[in-house]
Amino acid sequence: MFNAFNLKSQLLSVLLWLLLPFFMNVRPLAAATPTYPCPYAQTVNISDGLRLKDGSYSYAGLLIPANMTAQYNFKVIDGILSSAPSHTRGCACLQRPCITFCCPPGQLFDEYKHACLPHASTLSAQQQSAQYTHIEVSDVNGGLKVVNISDMFVMRFEAGCSRKYIDKSDASFWKWDLYANGSLSSLGRIWDTDQYCLTPLEHKKVWSLVPLTCERSAHGFRLWIYAICLFMAILIYGFILLTLVSIKAVRNGGYGESLIFHLASTIIGLSALTYLAFRSRLELSETACRNIGFIAYVFLIFSFFLLTIISWNFWYNFKTRRLSSWKRKLIYMFAFGLAVGLRFLLKFIQDSDIYQPLKPGIGDAFCWFDVRLWGILLYFYVPILICLAFGMLLYLKTYLLIWNLPEDVINVAGYDIKLIKAHFFAFFGYLLGVTCVWLRELFVYLTFRWRGQYYIIDFITGVCVFGLSVAGLIFLLYKNPLVRAWWHVNVTFYLPYRAEERTENGVYLTQIYHTDQERTDKLKEGYKHEIKEEDLALK
Known part of the structure; x- marks a missing residue:
């Protein structure tokens, strides 16, 4: 019997095991990140100024207090951080224009x-x-x-x-x-x-x-690679989404419904990030900049919540239970509400007097997370890691349930065992790809922080997201029996070069659709209205 306490303990162990190698090499927050008392645009290089005994600086006729100065090892060009020799900057623009x-x-x-x-x-x-x-x-x-x-x-x-x-x-x-x-x-x-x-x-x-x-400044090739890869990923995800929505048997099922919400949420989040990639912080108002950043955050986090929900739903089904549609929708609403709640938590933290390195930085110097701070780790990477770890743990538990099923079982919670197992293993391939991509993102972030380097746009991230969308095309569409059966009936039959023989898995597809040769002939002749819906999709 599943025990919630044991699950939490195992999840905590997995997280500690994954994060331990990183935190062994990461300095404490207070020592690793300096405090930046004001936005970069309001600072001036005061290295040539006179430093007084109390730590304040005399510069250009101004007395800049010590708490309004900081050491910088970067500069901002085109709204992007780049390395620079260490120098002292002060918030002189707050005292005089x-x-x-x-x-x-x-x-x-x-x-x-x-x-x-x-x-x-x-x-x-x-x-x-x-x-x-x-x-x-x-x-x-x-x-x-x-x-x-x-x-x-x-x-x-x-x-x-x-x-x-x-x-x-x-x-x-x-x-x-x-x-x-x-x-x-x-x-x-x-x-x-x-x-x-x-x-x-x-x-x-x-x-x-x-x-x-800088109105007409050119964008570098790294930005273009990043943006083009994200745009292509959005197109692929959009194709997957439209295909799943077109198939009633998919969109009415728990697995397909969750995938549709996941894909839609991912598309919105990636679209917001793509837009921000081409719009400098200088070109957006503070309100627009912050809101677009939060939109990207809410929908990306919600997409990971949905991956966990799908993993949990598989485990729940193989416990020979079936979740009703209205309960499933309540879970979606709760997950989305949690994502929105995190958004307001981030806004509260950003506007509070909390220690600067713990802030997310959204809407301040950048419209997305400020990678100079620890906020992106605490409020973005850690929730993602928790979702993925929880999803993988549920996958392992579900796999053990499948392993222990009797060989003569043909139905689980009202679903065909072959169909649900096909969905389960295909989804694991996609989930594994998502986990690898975001573990790579976390590793790159921590590595750069350890080296004292900062980056805003890592073009390899765009390449990885594009690769992930291709993996989605394979595991969420091609490996989905319902999609292949729908394609087999509605598309392949009408291709002029189609051979008379069925495909290798034609018998299995016929079983899914419960079609015999007579119904197949009717489909070819266009009498789809004579075939009942339950003959075209699994109940």
């Missing part, structure tokens, strides 16, 4: 090489220095006033993005307005401090200060 320059004094942005180089001979050092002294600022009434930059702003020298939009022939490119809060109006929109950088450019033999924006 910041404006961003592409290059530090003594260097000039080269529009062809897209890099900062020593100033050109046509622009003297004195002329270039003047570009960083005064600037025109627009007031609320539309008037302009010339101000000393150092008196009104803190100067940031950041690249911002790898490729910047430069079009000297566009008259609107040279028209811009800087406001007192550091934001800038150009090309028909308002840009925040971290969305532009100012640099001198020559136009009609006159050097002018102009902002370069």
Whole structure:
């Protein structure tokens, strides 16, 4: 007899066994991750500032408290983290508005090489220095006033993005307005401090200060591989979903119904991640960024809950019990409610004063989890690992039940034994693939954390998800007897090149559909309405 306490104990043992090798090599949370007191966009490199005895910094006429500084070993380009030499950054932009320059004094942005180089001979050092002294600022009434930059702003020298939009022939490119809060109006929109950088450019033999924006920056090949693989996976999952929905015998059964919900949830979650891959954090409002990230989280977590429900349903059936449809739907509602509850828990943690490394980071510097923090491990990978471990444990228990079944059993909980066993073993192949992919994700995350490296988009993840969708095509469609039988009756019969002989498993397919030659002839002639539904699907 199944014992809930024993199941929990075994599940805990499995989790500890899986996680022990990782945690033996991972430093404590407090020591592994520094505290970042404010978003990266509001920080300035203050390594050249004067550090005082109490840990605070004197920089650009400001006194930055010690609790508003942190050590950074990365930089943000195109909204993506990349490695950088360790340096100190402070939240100077919280004390005084910041404006961003592409290059530090003594260097000039080269529009062809897209890099900062020593100033050109046509622009003297004195002329270039003047570009960083005064600037025109627009007031609320539309008037302009010339101000000393150092008196009104803190100067940031950041690249911002790898490729910047430069079009000297566009008259609107040279028209811009800087406001007192550091934001800038150009090309028909308002840009925040971290969305532009100012640099001198020559136009009609006159050097002018102009902002370069990241509006039309190019995406790297890794991002394209990641996005294309996710998009292809979504298409494959969509094909599987539409096929299962088209077959009444599948969508009315517990196994098929759960698969349909799982596939739909997976498609929504992957679609949200694909959208975020092409939209920089700078291009979305804080509300939109956070909501899309939470949508991806809710539906991806729900999809893993459904995998566990399917595993549990197999175990329940082989205990010679059958779950009624309304009870099954209550379980779906509870699982979805739990996923939504986790979403609100994440929002509460994100907005609370909890220790920064324990926050998820969704909607802050990134629209998805911030991999610099431990939130993605605690609130995403661990729930997934629990679901998969629980599902695999139920699979082992179900397999033992199948092993101990008498050989003369032909029916289990009202289902044909051959059919339910075919579903069971096919689903295990898919579940095993899901487990391998997400264990790989967890291993990569912990490995990068141990090395002190960070990544946002791992293009191999896209390749793995695409491979998983192909596995779903094989195990959820091709290995499903009901799908093959439906295809055999509704598609294969009408192919002009079909041979008269049945396929190798034609006898088994005929048993499933309870069709004899007379009914087959009627199907060919189009008299499907004369065949009762129970003749076309298992009860």
